[in-house]
Amino acid sequence: MTDRLTIAxxxxxxxxxxxxxxxxxxxxxxxxxxxxxxxxxxxxxxPLGPLRKLGYEHIAVHGQxxxxxxxTLSRRPFLSEERIDYCGKGDSRHLTVEVDVAGSRxxxxxxxxxxxxxxxxxxxNDKFAHKLAxxxxxxxxxxxxxTPTVVVGDxxxxxxEHDVWSHKKLLKVVSHTPVECDRLEAVRAAGGLVDVxxxxxxxxxxxxxxxxxxxxxxxxxxxxxxxxxxxTTPDLAGQATRMEVLRAARGWEKPxxxxxxxxxxxx
DNA sequence: ATGGTCGCTAAGCGA
Numbered sequence: 001m002t003d004r005l006t007i008a009x010x011x012x013x014x015x016x017x018x019x020x021x022x023x024x025x026x027x028x029x030x031x032x033x034x035x036x037x038x039x040x041x042x043x044x045x046x047p048l049g050p051l052r053k054l055g056y057e058h059i060a061v062h063g064q065x066x067x068x069x070x071x072t073l074s075r076r077p078f079l080s081e082e083r084i085d086y087c088g089k090g091d092s093r094h095l096t097v098e099v100d101v102a103g104s105r106x107x108x109x110x111x112x113x114x115x116x117x118x119x120x121x122x123x124x125n126d127k128f129a130h131k132l133a134x135x136x137x138x139x140x141x142x143x144x145x146x147t148p149t150v151v152v153g154d155x156x157x158x159x160x161e162h163d164v165w166s167h168k169k170l171l172k173v174v175s176h177t178p179v180e181c182d183r184l185e186a187v188r189a190a191g192g193l194v195d196v197x198x199x200x201x202x203x204x205x206x207x208x209x210x211x212x213x214x215x216x217x218x219x220x221x222x223x224x225x226x227x228x229x230x231x232t233t234p235d236l237a238g239q240a241t242r243m244e245v246l247r248a249a250r251g252w253e254k255p256x257x258x259x260x261x262x263x264x265x266x267x
Numbered sequence: 268a269t270g271g272t273c274g275c276t277a278a279g280c281g282a
Contacts, residue, residue, distance in 0.1 A: 013273075013274070014273095017274070017275095038282085040274070065275085065276090066276070066280090066281095067275075067280090067281070115281075117282090127281085156282095213271090213272040213273050213282090214270080214272045216271085257273075257282085
């Protein structure tokens with residue numbers, strides 16, 4: 001059986017405020033699955049109706065009031081849903097669904113990793129300590145992955161030199177410190193996962209998914225970072241046929257500070 | 268070196 005699955009991931013920074021551009025992404029790009037992060041929306045207030053109307057009948061939500069929150073929208077039914085409370089803090093930062101792809105179960109894990117605050121020292125900054133602990137727990141859990149899996153989301157780390165606009169200037173900036181970059185590599189390696197985005201973009205080319213709101217002209221300055229990722233188990237990595245960072249969406253009306261990433265798999 | 272902008276939810280926190 002042949003099959004094609006397109007997965008998009010997007011840190012939306014309030015799904016209610018940005019419903020119009022979520023709808024635009026779905027209409028223009030028609031992914032089979034869209035994983036959202038930072039929905040900032042309690043489950044009861046999630047805009048299910050308008051999204052179902054666009055053909056995304058299957059919507060798994062894991063939100064909370066004010067902060068964080070993830071959701072996964074799908075044209076295909078879910079075979080299972082799982083929400084894991086990383087670090088036992090009650091944060092809504094993880095959601096796994098399983099869907100059928102060409103007659104096999106594929107797990108899609110949607111993550112919003114803690115940003116980690118400003119000071120990259122776990123001794124003085126609890127938020128940074130939390131980020132490192134969260135990554136460690138991801139690695140521990142990935143070590144026992146069994147089903148074919150796609151991991152997507154805002155991992156809040158730009159691990160490689162050309163994942164940031166200036167490697168030297170960002171070495172002490174949270175998101176690109178060596179301790180985080182090494183930790184993220186360890187997480188990926190623990191699951192034997194493949195960095196799908198970098199299979200399409202050479203390591204020596206710049207690759208960003210996030211541009212700060214604070215820049216006067218984000219596109220001209222282009223001081224980006226690759227905080228969002230698509231990883232898969234090796235079986236699926238060989239089926240990846242396309243990957244795109246939708247940079248244009250950073251310039252849409254009332255934009256998120258993140259751009260969507262879209263990947264296609266053909267089985 | 269500093270401050271710059273957002274989105275909650277109701278002054279400050281988190282990013």
